[in-house]
Amino acid sequence: MKRVLVIVGFVLLLAVSASAQAPKLGVGAFGGLSMPVLQDDQSQGTMFGARGRFALTPGIVLEPFFASAAWGDPDAVDGVELVSGSKVTAFGLNAALGISPGKPGLKPFFLAGVGSFKVKNDDTGYDESAFGFQGGLGFAFGLAPQFDLDIRGVGMIAPQESGSKKSLNILAGLTFYFGANQ
């Protein structure tokens, strides 16, 4: 939670100094489903987060993000009830190609990102944190110069001490741009 506030505060600070005409900066929130891939001990859960958006050039944006996922409880295996699903905490930076802030209409995009991914389970004591990466595709809809709604599918790979934990995240988000023309 502290990290979210720091990230949001940082983005807001930058936004104050942004040009009043060019929508180069934005902040937003997102949420959706997080589906563990090839993990018997987890099931589908939810993911929520916050992100900033910085326009580098028309069509290319950087997105610092914070995300928190809670995977669901797994099904019983051979009659044994397992413990609750793990929690994932991630923060990092995505680069997205295809998003032009302030531009109305449909904007297909793809993205790739890196970050720190922590997988923790209080019941089992499992706690691994490492540098990982993610990538995916999506569509942004310019609802108004100030707002983009986006829907994306993101594959996340969080390397562990050995192997990795992976998930497919289907997320919807809303971004507000500072300084967009009315």
Add this chain to the structure above:
Amino acid sequence: MRKIKNLFGLSLIAVMTLALAGCLIISGTFVIVYDFDLTAETGFYYYPVDITEEEDWEDNKDKIDFIDVVGFEFTIENDNSVDVTFNVYVDEFGTGGGSVPATASIIIDGLTVPPGTTKFTYAQSLAVLKNVDRLKALVKSGTFDYYGTATGNEGANFRISTSKVIVTVSAS
């Protein structure tokens, strides 16, 4: 139109790159449940556990590189009128059978079992397990010796009617 084509091309490259990355880091986590029977001899229990017999282990034996979690589940029937204390130890496979070897590590220490039938769940075992690092190392080898002792009995039966070891494994 050209912009859309460029975007499509770049997207295709990105998807292919991600697919390649995925192939390079193909790994999964699976759960193996191994059932075993404990032979009771006046409060002493022994079983040579061989998880390599399990199909999932056999299928992935060359890819197993990390033991995420190990836990146990028992159903215990205590016909005594008093609590019985149950301890569990593990050691290298094939080290004995007649008594708990000095090299064994205790993993469940002083579990109090009341009279009647008690189900000791996987989640409960995770909360009390000791010497987890050695347990994981033994499990990673696929085989280990399992010992149990029961003390405080009045002479009536103290049976472990079902025993399971539950292993969560990462394979790549």
